[in-house]
Amino acid sequence: MRIRARSAKFKVIAFTAVATMALAGCEGSSSKAGSGSGGAAGPVTLTFAASTFGDPGRGPGLEKWIGKYNASQKEVVVKPAVVPYPTFGTTILTQMGAGEGPDLVRFDMPEFAAAAQAGLIEPLNTAIDAAKYNLNAAPDKFMFVGDKRYGVIFEASNYVLYYNTDLVSTPPTTFDEFLATAKAATGNGVYGAAFRQTAPEQNGMWQDIWNYVYGFGGSYSDGKNLTLNSPKVVEGLSAYKKVYDAGVIPKGADAATFRAMFNQGKVAMEIDNGGFVAAVRGANAGLPFSVAPIPFPVRSQGAILAPIVVNAASKHKEAAISFLQWMLKPESQKDLQLVLGASSVASVTERSQGELAKSPFLPVVDKLTDTSLPQVVLGYEAKTPDIRKIVIEQVLRALAGEVDMQTAMDAAQKKAVSTVG
């Protein structure tokens, strides 16, 4: 009886082991790269991931624009996929690193550089003949890593000063005027200005402080060495802290909150990217606002350069490339620009009379393209996320009053050099 009991136990253990291996084996046989499907019977389905599909102002317009592509042919169906901006890079890079992920991705520059260097993006030198398209040269040059093109510009959105024309009659033209105007506008539930200034919004805060750093003539690197604690960088960040300390911003409010406040007429001025125009119009079409160049000493500001790329692990690269080629057609580019609002697209396009009548400030935004820089540290593009974290930590320390800005940036320089070299 004992022998039989042992034999029974062995059988159960063996059964459990087999079940375990079978279940574990199921993981290995799951489908790889991209959600693309298709076969002889139907069209190929591609997934296109972008945080902007979730924008209340532009998301529906972008989906309709993609719908035009789907309606124009029968071989490929592109499905938009929303991934929230704060976690976009982490989510998509994790998927792509595992050989999965969407077929098409609208990246931000730091993640684009990291993905390109890791070989996660399909090179497009042969697929995209740049000579055929009238591409905007200034932002397009950032689509290369070495001599390989890894993406085309989906959106180039320059940072400008948005102001409520009821609260600010004349836009400031210097930093001192900007601060004075913000102070004058603050009161009765209204704030003079707004920007991101909390740790959970690290990525967005990096974009916001970029304008101060470069607007005061600073730079995080000279192309070869990091210069985080250079005098001009410290001057720019000190100006940022001055605005923070002036009591003119809603402290602790995240971007979604203070943008909503701007739309409700509770924030007088806000430095934001060109894509914000569509968001404002979508939230409050009657809001009286205009834009002006950022009133800092140097005409240099950040730009959100968003490349669209093809996942190197996609099973349907040809289909994805055909979407890019459609996207670069002049009519598609014009339609895309209409949706994106004040942002530029890959090609040089002319604004229509209707657009200019609705938004007469558009030429102001477009003129800034040549002086706008993507928010990556030159020479350290793939390491920008690490540098960003170090810089933001130290800037927050200075904002909290623990140290002065020079000490903070000295610490940032030291840590960044030891982390990234």
Place this chain on the structure above:
Amino acid sequence: MTVLGKRGRSGSQAPQRVRSRTNEPRRRGRSARRSRWIPYLFLALPVAYLAVFQIVPLLQELRLSFTRTSLLNPGNNTWVGLDNFLAIVADPEFIRTLTTTLIYVVVCVVGAIGIGMGTALLLNADFRGRGVARALVTVPWAAPGVAVALIATWMTNAQYGIINRALEAVGLGVPNGQILASSTFALPAVLITTVWQLFPFPTIVLLAALQSVPKESTEAAMIDGAGRWWTFRAATWPVIKPTVALLAVLMAIWSIRRFELIWLMTKGGPLGSTRTIVIDLYSRAFESNDLGMAAAIGMVGVVISLLLVTGSLLLNRRAEKEDTL
């Protein structure tokens, strides 16, 4: 075939029918074999689940911890032996992370169980509205961690937060109102939020344990002139002690694993002042893209949890031995 069976009370032997020799032992043997199988069969599924979702990933993590692996290219890894472990041990930032984790765990356990005990004792008394009070106490536990983190973030907001306004009213305001942005005040703020969310669980468990304390013991102690403290110590504590010990181990392990509250409130900052092992692991894996190092940190966390559980088991056994002596 009929044989004489056992003697009855009257002494007579009752005839018992015996089934055919060829069938009866076989049937008894088969049902005995089946009944031995059944517990293992029931165990097979949870064991398989644990093996697939816990043990296999743990073994993979162990392997990863000995490699240099990037999140962007996880298939391409290099064996580096103990390099990752040596690097984290030599890193003063990691030592700080361990210290922060220890503080976090100790305060959460002591705070949650201490407040839980006090609340359970109050709720064990008889008073009007006790049922409603017991239900309300569970609200922090029932609230989703994300909601708690966001509410706490707003309550500690520099401009609008009621916490700083209340502190300012009594002359204890935080400089610039910066609670979560201050490396001095961020950890206490996170701890208070965590303890607030955790305490209902020990409250409910200890309330159940208190209700198993024999009323006669407490009454006898009080009749003998013992005050409340001595009554608790002599009559109540010995009964609920094993429950408290189990709660301590569970809360400690949960605290080591806590992620969403800290990540949403501070992301481990400012300057690492609220960075625990789990936060460091996530940051290394998904911000620095260093899976090997993150896995090594994860293994350190596993070892700490195992030490806690082992220590608790050994203490338990010792206590049981002392009880039997």
